Amino acid sequence: MTTKQHAFFFDANRCTGCRTCEIACKVENGVEMGPRWRKVRTVQGDEGGPFMYHVSMSCNHCEVPVCAEACPSGAIEKRPDGIVVVDQSKCIGARLCAWACPYDAPQFSDETGKMEKCNFCSHRIDAGTGGPACAEACPTKALQWGQLEDIAARDGVTAQFGPLPEAEITKPAIRFIPLRPVHS
């Protein structure tokens, strides 16, 4: 157990689905077409009236990184600050991490034949120049970053909502505020 754990915060009531987080990630990290380290998914349904909300998610830098356990070459490491990183020099592109991850975070690059994923913009964290580009680019502050213990202490947060996989499996370092229902 680490003393520090970087984490994300996402408020579905402030997300317009604009995907600025996705694009900021690509621009900051030079991610080519194909892999998407962060994805905004749209959840739609009809129960008590039609509803729709968005979920912006990348690697959740889980407290229990099952991806690292699944990796046959020891390429995935959880840093002391909680960030889960893929060592490209060790990755053999086996894709077992992708099968293990319930959040679809690790992305296979056709270009390199290896896995890649969100590294919480560790280059910015390490250089002290800021946090993850996605959160810093969010025009509505729906997506934020911080330390897990602070974020988990916010009012109304949950580790699990809507269609998300069981949080108990990996203990993701993200907390959500679910959408308040719309009255139609």
Place this chain on the structure above:
Amino acid sequence: MPPRSDIAVTDENFAPSRRNFLKWSALLGGATALGGGLLLPKYRDVEEPRLASAGQHIFRTANTPECLHCALLAHVDGGRLVKVTGDPDFNVLACARGISRIRQLYSPHRLKYPMRRAGKRGEDRWERISWEDALNTIATRYRRILDDHGNQAFLAFGATGNWSTLSTGIRGLYSAFWNRFGGATPIISQLCCASVSEGFAATFGGGRSEFRDEWIHSRYFLAWGNNPAVTNQGYMKNLFDAREQHGARLVTIDPRLSETAALSDRWIQIKPGTDAALALGMIHVLLDEGLFDHDYVRSFTNAPFLVRYGESGYDLQGSSLGWPVGGEALPVDLRDLHLLTLPDNSSGRFVVWDELTSAPVPADTPGARAALGGSYEIDGVRYQPVLEWLRAIARRYTPEVVHDITGAPTEAIASVAREFAGAKPAAIIQNMAGAQRTDHGTLTVIGHLYLAALTGNVGVLGGGVNDTGGYLGQGGTIDYPVPLQQNPSIPGIPCTKLGEYLVERKPHPIKAIHVAGTGLLTQYPNTKKIIAGLDNVDLFVVQDIFMTTTARYADIVLPVTTLFETRNLLAGSRSRYIQLMEQAIEPLFEARSDRWIMTELAKRLGFGDDFDQPDDDLFRRVLEPTGVSLEQLEVGPVNPMPDPWIPFEDKTFATPSGRIELFSLYLQEKGFAPLLEYLHPVEAPWVDESLAQRYPLQLINRKNHNHVNSSFHHHDFLTEIWARQVLQIHPDDARVRGIDHGARIRVFNDRGAIEAMAEVTSGIMTGVVSLTTGWGGVDEKQTASILSPDKYEPISLGHTLNSSMVQVESGDAV
């Protein structure tokens, strides 16, 4: 929340990837995985740019289309743009479109050099030519057309693709070029906000109001017929803060579960084009229950002004009881209403009934208490206050009647009216709404303005009708970069009738069309007719960054630079801020700026001197009326407006009475009814039943996060997410047509047909379908404007694209 089988979790245009499909499978209900979209070559295939400089620099620039004008930072390393970020110190943070511009700059799809058509128009066969050849050819042929046919033979389009000073911006260099050219056939009215402008002119005497930076002060938001979560996404933080910190409510009126509706406290679906009936239903509740602001209405509107019907007056209180319900024609002609005036020409010439002295007095008489109801006989003639007439008109719009017309729940009409009246300040987010791009869109806007005025929300911090605006929209002014000249006036072409007028050579033949920054063939309605009309045009020149649908039909295409490759100015057309746009890198390929192209043409046509001046001299001329200096702008964006900004703060209005005119003299003079009354759209299934047999579905156009009008469709990061034109259709309408979620479909009417993918969703009304407007920058088979009606709005002569009917069927044959 337990997993449910009726939820769809999607990405990439609602098509789940296979992995998601497996992983989140318990939650997916019949969604079909659809990959694909555009196969764009890779970024790294683009040739390296010439190096502008060594080392790292951050340059300031700004996003120029008609959106939020977000400030951008261009990060350059060794002459290559390596990153684009939003400026964190600006009032709004740039969105996906702005920061994806790095992919526009280095896109392999950019036009690289001038080209001349080598096949048929639209065939996309080209021959590379030199700039010298291109410019000389255009200048020579323009001169010949000018000699033979005069200036009226030219049409010039310069819209919002690059809405900046040295390009096609408001009072920009491109407009100045066509002025100094001697003029061209004007386009009458406009596609975007004609009905907003007319509504404001009719009721407030002009002006516009925008208070997005002040939304934190609003306690109630009525997002009416528009989708601010997409079109004002940067400002939504203020709305969300008002909800979280002050309990403000958000109610959205929209036929579909838009991004805004989905986040709202309440969502009210109405049939497209029936907004004014809903407004009258709400007005009825306000007047019937006395929920309007009596003092405000008495002081700042012409509601108490006495009005007479015909020559001798009308027994309003008695006769109006027999009037038919709302939506049916009145037995009186509202154009025969006349305000009682004193025989002078002052703004105080209007007359009210003073309840204290029981006598008519001039409207602004100190100490008088103007009656807001009743009926009064003066010299044997019956008069009533304007509000009494509004009351009689609105009384026909009971909740039940409004439900029948609009489809809105009966209960919602009164409850939203009461909430709106009870929460102050209250804002109607109008924002050049899709709801005003309808057959009687001006009436929709007037309905909004009435509601804001009756509740005393105009001229109040955080209250009123939030249109769009920015510095220029709020009364600010700039100068043209070069001096203008007086030209003789030339008869114009109504904006919606471009195709018809070109085909029929009305009002005179057009020989040359010049287009910059405009999706002529993805925005102007009844597009196939415009393409047919091009057969009558001898020379069609398009300058753009990409080979757009429009450029494909050109005779000569000219490659234009992106905003990183040129120095420019963005003078507050849709933002309060004036911004300097620094050049970050050298132009790629043979691309040149709009400014360079127009200057070179001006030189060849003999009026180049005023254009061929240093950029900064032109900027100083533009900035002169603003009080902002170029030196200030070198430091960063400048907001020349008061902060906070309260539109109409002094509550005086540029109307004949100086008040808000519920009774609009402006409309009366133009021959329209001076009071609000709902009129049905002509192209609607409940109106044109024979058309409805062939095209039973109402089509509305929506905006997505991936584009502004036709711009941004060439950014691969965005097309990776939003790959195709998507039609939203209700499950009931899809089922009877055998259309599955994700199916390829054909959408058509008498004007043409397009291809789309079906999104089957209960988040849209039955009988209504929705397409993305402007789509087709890349693939013209997906262009929704092909289906749009060319009928214009009767008052504003504006666009009516949301009063349209279509049919939908399986298959992709177009």
